[in-house]
Amino acid sequence: MSESATAAGRVSRPGRAGRAPALLCAVAALTAALALLPLPVSAPLLAAQLLAFAALAVKLRERRRQGRRADRGVWPALVAAAALAITAEVGGSAHRGALPVSLTMTAAFLLVSHSQLQLLRQRVRSLAGAARLDIAASTTSASAIAVALLMPRLQESTDLPAGAVLALLVAAVAGVAVLLQATACAVLTARAPDRRILLVGGGALLLLVPDAVDVHLLATGPGAVLPTAVHGAATALALAAWAVASRMPRPAPAPRLDESAGAVAIGPALIVPLCLALLWWDHVRALPTQAVALALATLVLLSLKATTVVHRLAQLNSTRRQALTDPLTHLGNRRALTARLHELEGGDEPFSLSLVDLDGFREVNDTLGHEAGDELLRQVAARLREGCGADDLVVRQGGDEFALLSPGSTLEAATERAQRLHDLLRVPYLLEGKRVHVGGSLGVTASPGRGPVADVLLRQADAALHAAQAGGGGAVAYSAELDEARQRAAETVAQLLDAVGSPRRRGGPGPGGRIVAHYQPQMDPLTGAVVGAEALVRWEHPTRGVLAPFHFLAAAEEHGLMPALTELMLEDALTRVKQWRELGCDRISVNVSATCLRDDRLVATVRAGLLRHGVPASSLVLEITETEIIEDLATSKRVLAELVELGVGVSIDDYGTGYSSLAHLRDLPVEELKLDRSFTAELVTDARTRAIVRTTVDMAHSLGLRLVAEGVEDARTLEVLRLLGVDQTQGYFHSRPVPPAELSAWLRENAAARPRVH
Known part of the structure; x- marks a missing residue:
């Protein structure tokens, strides 16, 4: 029953x-x-x-x-x-x-x-x-x-x-x-x-x-x-x-022991x-x-x-110690930090709070395993204790995050000590017989010693820590400007969330504006004919105008918006290429981030988009940087193989910068290399650059790959690229990135007379 x-x-x-x-x-x-x-x-x-x-x-x-x-x-x-x-x-x-x-x-x-x-x-x-x-x-x-x-x-x-x-x-x-x-x-x-x-x-x-x-x-x-x-x-x-x-x-809750x-x-x-x-x-x-x-x-x-x-x-004392101690490093834990903060905030003595976050800890876990990661945390804890005074409280808050609480310390003294700790953390660690380099970012703040400030100090130290991480590491002291910057960043994220959702919203853009695609044509340097275009994401902000990717992509990556952005770009690109194929633009390139490449839904999204728009898979090229590929090489190979099986082209973007390997060209199912603009910028004036580009062109053709040169700004650069045998060119000399309506008009003009647009 x-x-x-x-x-x-x-x-x-x-x-x-x-x-x-x-x-x-x-x-x-x-x-x-x-x-x-x-x-x-x-x-x-x-x-x-x-x-x-x-x-x-x-x-x-x-x-x-x-x-x-x-x-x-x-x-x-x-x-x-x-x-x-x-x-x-x-x-x-x-x-x-x-x-x-x-x-x-x-x-x-x-x-x-x-x-x-x-x-x-x-x-x-x-x-x-x-x-x-x-x-x-x-x-x-x-x-x-x-x-x-x-x-x-x-x-x-x-x-x-x-x-x-x-x-x-x-x-x-x-x-x-x-x-x-x-x-x-x-x-x-x-x-x-x-x-x-x-x-x-x-x-x-x-x-x-x-x-x-x-x-x-x-x-x-x-x-x-x-x-x-x-x-x-x-x-x-x-x-x-x-x-x-x-x-x-x-039964009602039991009273506390001290009562x-x-x-x-x-x-x-x-x-x-x-x-x-x-x-x-x-x-x-x-x-x-x-x-x-x-x-x-x-x-x-x-x-x-x-x-x-x-x-x-x-027993109670032992239980209390266990409740306030991190079992891995034997430092205090988050509870110990909170308790000590509340003790200090009731006095008149100033004190400082520093938050520490390790840079590169995830890579150690991924390459050497979690046991090595645990040993690294223990060594970091020992160095932090060594660099702090006897009255200082050192705690591990969780993961690779630590905190330091120093009674009687001013902001200036805490910042100097944080810089010393940063240098101490950069000394190589010995893990499983290997020397491992790990850095750290530190955010520092201090209390004047009056009133309840625990929550305020944690927020301030966190703001300083984020500023240190954004600056590539080091120690940063809190200032009011950091709060203003974080507030602006929070507003930007909120507006970005609204903008990403605007295409699905009836009634037009919301208060965050909307995400759109601008397109830059790709040309055949020998004939001047349009062969394709690259979709470039833009944010039509309600007050700041049209924003380029570097204004918001980092925030989108941090808050998990890259899959949604990629889906928007794919949807718009497939819609446009279906219209532009009759005008000579047979192929559209879309950039894909490392986050999307590791997402198993990418292949399904691409397949559904191709079927929905009735566009051949060969009309779509996905651009991925080599650095993004090696972040998870096994998954990248599997996803790229499934995309190629659909008939979609794969291009390695920004080739020649970052991490480049001939082995990857041999093993990855790519059909195109996009030469980074740093090579085309000095192509006319630097002989070594021309030699590198010539060698890259010959290698690409030997492997059966198409070579596209970005950043073509003038006729002399275009002429040199033509002589070197580059297959396609892209840059402001042909056209700046423009909205779809402008590119449609430009394609019609180019189809009729093939003029160069400056």
């Missing part, structure tokens, strides 16, 4: 859930009304109440599987305590002060105490362990005092043996202790009262009444004991048992002097042996409690 069906079954029988407590209340009320009758008349009613408790125990046993495991030992103890109380009352009515009666009441009190502590454990877990020893020590110490003061008098006024008197006193003192415990439980749960605990406390109070009266009557003379208190106590305990097994409210730590020392501070006073008094005036034994037992119990508390505090 499903849980929902089971729950529905329980809800559909509300009447049965209330029968047992209703019956119990009726029996208890009848018993209480007739409790003043003589024993021969009330005895059957006492038996009836015992039978009611037995029936309750059976009923609760049926419901025990519904409760929490922690509750299952509570309700049997409460029912047993109620039954023991009634049994003691039956026996006490005929034999007041008898040893079995006192022992029975003591057992009832112990069961009540156990139930209270079990319920308390659900609410205040930090107190439940020591509370048992506190109750035991309080009971034995109070019993020792009671025995010392009352036992001689009771022995003189009654003919009870010493054992019975002792048991009677212990039972009474146990009742007092349980009542005090009940009061403490009620206080600790006062913010969210628990009816179960209140019912148990009421039962404890009512159980104490007949015991106290018995002691008083035995000491002063005959009298009448009201059994109504026992009946009421039994009823309260039984109702508490029913509440535990039936309702089981969810209840004073309770650890209150008990010993009060009890130890009393026990020592009793032992001293025994030397002055002989006390009953039982009183001395109980006092000594109390000291033993308090010694056990002290041992327990010391062990507990040691």
Whole structure:
């Protein structure tokens, strides 16, 4: 049966859930009304109440599987305590002060105490362990005092043996202790009262009444004991048992340890002097042996409690250290940094905060493995500790990020130290027998030492760290200009997000403008005919005009917008090439970033676009730099192979710069090389450049590759490229990048007369 069906079954029988407590209340009320009758008349009613408790125990046993495991030992103890109380009352009515009666009441009190502590454990877990020893020590110490003061008098006024008197006193003192415990439980749960605990406390109070009266009557003379208190106590305990097994409210959150730590020392501070006073008094005036034994037992119990508390505090201290320590480097962690920041911000002393981020850590992980990366972090931690003072806190925040907190340090001193640490971090590391170079970026800020500034300092240090990373590493101190720059960057990102989504939005561009494609034609240098065009991304910003890629591509890469930008460019390029094929522009080139090249969705996106526009795959060329390819060579080869299988062309952009390898030309499925503009710029004036270009042209043709030269700015450069055998040229000499409408008009003019556009 499903849980929902089971729950529905329980809800559909509300009447049965209330029968047992209703019956119990009726029996208890009848018993209480007739409790003043003589024993021969009330005895059957006492038996009836015992039978009611037995029936309750059976009923609760049926419901025990519904409760929490922690509750299952509570309700049997409460029912047993109620039954023991009634049994003691039956026996006490005929034999007041008898040893079995006192022992029975003591057992009832112990069961009540156990139930209270079990319920308390659900609410205040930090107190439940020591509370048992506190109750035991309080009971034995109070019993020792009671025995010392009352036992001689009771022995003189009654003919009870010493054992019975002792048991009677212990039972009474146990009742007092349980009542005090009940009061403490009620206080600790006062913010969210628990009816179960209140019912148990009421039962404890009512159980104490007949015991106290018995002691008083035995000491002063005959009298009448009201059994109504026992009946009421039994009823309260039984109702508490029913509440535990039936309702089981969810415990409230436990209080923090420091809110209840004073309770650890209150008990010993009060009890130890009393026990020592009793032992001293025994030397002055002989006390009953039982009183001395109980006092000594109390000291033993308090010694056990002290041992327990010391062990507990040691565990808490160890747990706290673990919670504030990074397990890999044994530095502090983010929690330790936050705690120390809040400590320092309350004082008047200035302090500085520096954030450290490693440069090149990812490459170490990727090439040497995570074990080498962990060892690198440990060595970095050692160097940071070495470069900081004894009062400084060095923490690892996570990954390859560290933080330094220096009390008494100004911004100038912290910046100088950060520069020294930067130089220290650049010293090569020895990992698996290899020398590894890793740098670091540091952002530094300082507090004047007034007011709550923890969050502000973290934000300022983070802004300085980003500035250091943007500058290629080093140490940067915070200034207000950095916040302004970050705010502008955040606004730019928000506008860029809006612009990327503008083509999908009806009603035109939003507040961020829109992303568009401009096109630059590619020409045959021999005939002057257009053979293709390159799509170049532009951002039509609402206030800054048309922005070139270097204004926003870094932000797009950082915030994961490159796939969306690439998809926009592909969609526009495939739309245009379908229109321009009849004008001689048979091929469109689109740039693809390393992020997109590692994205398995790229091939599917290209395939879907080709099918949607009905354009042959040979009309699309994807331009990728060689540096981007080697970032993940295996994935790049697989994705490029799938693109070539579709029929799409692949071009290596900016060839001759960055990381170039003949092996990649042999292994990668490329059809075109685009010579970087740095070679065409000096082609006319530098003979070595011409030799490099000639060699590159010959190599490309030998491999069956097409060579395209970018950055053609004048007729002399075009003529040299033509003589060197370059296949295609591209640059401002032919046309600047223009919107699609302008290129359409230009293509029509070129198709008619093939003029050169300056």
